[in-house]
Amino acid sequence: MNAGKLNDRITFQSRGTDKWQDRLTTHADMRILSGEETIEAGRTVAQLVVEFSVRNVSALEELRTSWRIRRLGHNETYNIRRIDRDTNRRRVILRCEGGK
Secondary structure, eight states, X not given: OOGGGOOEEEEEEEEOXXXXXXXXXXXXXXXXXXXXXXXXXXXXXXXXXXXXXXXXXXXGGGOOTTOEEEETTTTEEEEEEEEEEOTTSSEEEEEEEEEO
């Protein structure tokens, strides 16, 4: 995995008893797959489908689709919809939905 492509800083979060809890902060490569804008409560909301690629580390063995990703510096959160590990288990590819 090319370290130069890991240009986004993200935090994995799991749901605690009353709030989201940070589990791991790492670098990732983010690709936007599709997007749309909708109007909710009188404001425009962007809904994106994205893919994050991260290095596989032991802390990600517990990773679940009930977790979410917070993209640091952008005020964006993404719900994890699918988790794929490449065949040599060097990276994890996450299909997510969300945005601002």
